[in-house]
Amino acid sequence: xxxxxxxVFQLSRADLRHEWVLTIxxxxxxxxxxxxxxxxFGLKFGTIEVLRxxxxxxxxxxxxxxxxxxxxxxxxxxxxxxxEDVSFIVxxxxxxxxxxxxxxxxxxxxxxxKKIALNIIPTDDxxxxxxxxxxxIPTIDQCVLTNAAAEELGAKSGDTLFVTVKRYxxxxxxxxxxxxxxxGVLSERASTLKSIYVRLEILEAVESFKDGQAVPxxxxxxxxPKAYPRYDGLVVILPKKLxxxxxxxxxxxxxxxxxxxxxxxxxxxxxxxLLSPGKTIYLLSTKRxxxxxxxxxxxxxxxxxxxxxxxxxxxxxxxxxxxxSNHVLxxxxxLSLSIPLEKAVAIGxxxxxxxxxxxxxxxxNSDTTQWRKNHVTEKYQNTG
Numbered sequence: 001x002x003x004x005x006x007x008v009f010q011l012s013r014a015d016l017r018h019e020w021v022l023t024i025x026x027x028x029x030x031x032x033x034x035x036x037x038x039x040x041f042g043l044k045f046g047t048i049e050v051l052r053x054x055x056x057x058x059x060x061x062x063x064x065x066x067x068x069x070x071x072x073x074x075x076x077x078x079x080x081x082x083x084e085d086v087s088f089i090v091x092x093x094x095x096x097x098x099x100x101x102x103x104x105x106x107x108x109x110x111x112x113x114k115k116i117a118l119n120i121i122p123t124d125d126x127x128x129x130x131x132x133x134x135x136x137i138p139t140i141d142q143c144v145l146t147n148a149a150a151e152e153l154g155a156k157s158g159d160t161l162f163v164t165v166k167r168y169x170x171x172x173x174x175x176x177x178x179x180x181x182x183x184g185v186l187s188e189r190a191s192t193l194k195s196i197y198v199r200l201e202i203l204e205a206v207e208s209f210k211d212g213q214a215v216p217x218x219x220x221x222x223x224x225p226k227a228y229p230r231y232d233g234l235v236v237i238l239p240k241k242l243x244x245x246x247x248x249x250x251x252x253x254x255x256x257x258x259x260x261x262x263x264x265x266x267x268x269x270x271x272x273x274l275l276s277p278g279k280t281i282y283l284l285s286t287k288r289x290x291x292x293x294x295x296x297x298x299x300x301x302x303x304x305x306x307x308x309x310x311x312x313x314x315x316x317x318x319x320x321x322x323x324x325s326n327h328v329l330x331x332x333x334x335l336s337l338s339i340p341l342e343k344a345v346a347i348g349x350x351x352x353x354x355x356x357x358x359x360x361x362x363x364x365n366s367d368t369t370q371w372r373k374n375h376v377t378e379k380y381q382n383t384g
Contacts, residue, residue, distance in 0.1 A: 077091060088128055101163070103115040103153065104161060114154060122203045138197065143183070148193060161179065165178075209222060235271060238282070255292075259282055261280070279347065309347060316335050319332045
């Protein structure tokens with residue numbers, strides 16, 4: 001067997017040496033085919049795989065930022081946070097309000113040179129960008145700086161920053177100031193921008209201050225935000241019925257989209273109160289956006305001369321009455337009513353609201369008041 005193999009190798013070598021031109025061509029052909037393949041496999045499992053690994057491991061490359069500003073609800077963030085493919089998510093504010101000036105405290109000589117503008121970026125527990133770039137998550141009175149910001153400020157971990165927020169209000173500039181302790185400086189790969197990472201509460205305070213509002217937590221003065229009333233509809237009470245053109249005017253560019261002619265029984269079911277007979281009742285309602293005082297003023301202007309009485313209407317709400325141990329005692333149906341006491345008595349409203357000033361003697365003796373008394377007496381007799 002060994003002799004046979006030796007003969008085979010000898011014959012093969014002799015053939016290759018005899019046909020040396022064809023042998024060289026064959027070697028070059030195989031090399032031309034295998035060399036690109038070896039290079040491609042080397043790139044795939046070598047350089048490209050290393051680059052891909054670095055890209056995947058760098059949190060900055062896994063970060064997604066919105067291109068436009070849009071409002072989202074808290075439920076939307078909670079739903080997105082519960083997804084398996086989302087590692088971290090934090091809300092942010094308008095980009096135009098996310099900037100402050102900062103300097104290292106205790107440096108009075110170079111204060112002008114050290115004060116720089118920084119972008120504010122919100123952070124929270126579980127922020128991979130901070131945790132995987134050499135820093136820890138800051139608390140409410142702490143911050144983390146990017147490498148570019150730390151070099152410009154000359155700051156390091158453990159320093160205290162003096163942060164200034166500016167706004168222009170009532171023809172003058174105003175400032176709000178706070179101090180933050182630097183808990184870490186991010187590595188260069190995290191960001192090339194001059195930024196400061198803080199808790200979302202601080203960013204919201206900065207935005208509120210720039211919007212002209214007061215921030216009591218930091219002693220920043222300003223206006224107090226007001227909650228303006230919003231209504232689901234408007235009850236219109238008239239002495240007589242409107243024609244079709246007049247009805248259309250009430251829902252044409254007024255903020256209300258629907259008009260209904262109602263009976264007193266339907267009004268009782270929808271709004272929770274009755275009126276004396278002989279009146280025309282309309283309910284103006286909205287489909288999507290609630291109405292405000294400006295819409296009520298528009299209707300009042302259109303009904304000038306019609307002796308109309310307008311009562312804002314809000315859909316009933318259900319509430320639970322609980323004790324100290326959070327045990328539900330009863331369920332209540334909450335209804336809203338906004339009308340002066342004198343007008344309520346004049347139109348024979350039942351039940352009569354008990355707030356406001358005393359009713360004039362003339363109103364107490366009116367026919368509508370007498371109807372209200374008779375109706376209430378009959379009502380309680382029937383329920384008793």
